Structures are given as structure tokens and as C-alpha cells.
Amino acid sequence: MNLRIEELINSNKQWAAQFEANNPGIFDKLVKQQNPEYLWIGCSDSRVPANTIVGLQPGEVFVHRNIANLVNHSDLNVLSVIEFAVKVLKVKDIILCGHYGCGGVQAALERSEHGIVDNWLRVIKDTYRANMKHFHEVESEKEELDLLCEINVVEQVRNICHTSIVQNAWLAGDKLSVHGVIYCIGDGLLKDLEVTTSSIDEIESIYQIQTK
Numbered sequence: 110m111n112l113r114i115e116e117l118i119n120s121n122k123q124w125a126a127q128f129e130a131n132n133p134g135i136f137d138k139l140v141k142q143q144n145p146e147y148l149w150i151g152c153s154d155s156r157v158p159a160n161t162i163v164g165l166q167p168g169e170v171f172v173h174r175n176i177a178n179l180v181n182h183s184d185l186n187v188l189s190v191i192e193f194a195v196k197v198l199k200v201k202d203i204i205l206c207g208h209y210g211c212g213g214v215q216a217a218l219e220r221s222e223h224g225i226v227d228n229w230l231r232v233i234k235d236t237y238r239a240n241m242k243h244f245h246e247v248e249s250e251k252e253e254l255d256l257l258c259e260i261n262v263v264e265q266v267r268n269i270c271h272t273s274i275v276q277n278a279w280l281a282g283d284k285l286s287v288h289g290v291i292y293c294i295g296d297g298l299l300k301d302l303e304v305t306t307s308s309i310d311e312i313e314s315i316y317q318i319q320t321k
């Protein structure tokens with residue numbers, strides 16, 4: 110489907126009317142505040158729309174997406190999103206969502222040049238190198254890609270936990286969990302990678318902020 114902008118605006122009119130009909134007063138309520146319980150960090154891939162795949166409505170999830178769902182410590186964009194979500198919105202759960210067959214992860218596995226994005230994706234090569242031992246048993250390129258997609262999620266969960274934002278929230282006694290999940294485009298299902306982290310004691314000591 111390739112809708113022109115006029116068609117999108119018409120489609121939006123229908124959506125807004127339907128949404129209000131199903132949820133009377135919803136727009137008045139949303140105008141006053143947003144009160145999402147979740148922060149979602151996922152891939153920009155058009156097949157992995159945050160609200161849709163977990164059945165959440167406008168106002169229910171704060172979202173950040175970028176190519177290959179990366180959380181880099183020098184990325185002011187993602188750090189600002191995490192800070193706002195944790196300190197102001199007081200979300201209780203941060204969900205890092207990757208997906209199998211991610212084009213960004215695939216590009217990082219290749220040797221060819223793709224453009225500016227190669228600089229963005231280079232940390233995935235670092236992750237591959239640091240986890241080389243896990244790749245000895247893979248039997249196909251697809252398996253290699255999917256394993257790296259999973260490991261990349263785990264690595265980004267760590268990166269979120271290593272931020273001073275999340276650690277300071279924990280030190281202040283806030284209830285905050287960071288989860289790693291991966292989405293399968295082929296069946297629409299999410300898998301929990303079971304790396305949920307909810308306290309400062311669960312992260313490696315080299316990254317821990319010391320209490321004074």
C-alpha cells in the first residue's frame with residue numbers, strides 16, 4: 110500500500126472519529142496529560158510498530174526507535190528519552206525490543222559499505238567480536254544473524270542499565286525494570302530473552318555508580 114498524503118489525512122480523520130467513538134472523551138483526557146507505564150526502545154523497521162504489536166493505545170507507551178535498536182552512551186537522543194521517561198514520566202518498565210532478521214544487524218555483519226549508517230552500526234561489530242565464542246556452532250547465515258539480533262538486545266539492555274539515569278533511579282529506591290525482548294516478524298510474536306534487570310547489584314561492578 111502506498112498512500113499519498115491526502116489519503117493519509119483522510120485515513121487519519123476516520124481513525125480519530127473511530128477512536129473517539131470507541132473511547133468517549135479520550136482526546137480530552139490525552140490533552141491533559143500522558144501517563145505511560147512503559148518506555149519502549151525498538152528498531153525503526155516499519156514491520157515492528159511498538160503500540161500495535163503489544164496492543165497499547167495512544168498515551169500508554171513512550172517510544173524511541175532507531176536503526177537496530179541501539180542504546181549508545183554518546184547518543185543524546187536516546188539518553189534524553191530515557192531520562193524523561195524515568196525522571197518525569199516515572200515509567201516502571203523499560204522494554205528494549207529487537208527483532209529477528211534486522212536489516213541493521215545484517216548490515217553490520219557484512220563487509221560492504223552502506224553509507225553513514227555504517228558508523229551507527231559499528232558497535233554491533235564490536236558486540237559480535239566480544240561474543241565470538243557463541244558463534245562457533247551456528248550452521249547458517251540466518252542462524253548467525255538471528256543469534257546476533259538476540260545478543261544485540263542483551264547488550265542494549267546492559268547499556269540502559271549502565272546509564273547514570275537508571276542507576277540513580279535504583280539508588281533513589283524507584284521500582285524500575287529493564288527487559289529485553291525480541292520480535293519475530295514471521296509470526297508476530299514477542300519472546301522474552303529473560304535478561305530483566307531490576308537493581309544495581311545485578312550489573313557488573315565496573316559500571317556501578319558508587320554511593321557516597
Ligand code: CO
Binds near residue numbers: 152211
Ligand atoms: Co531492525
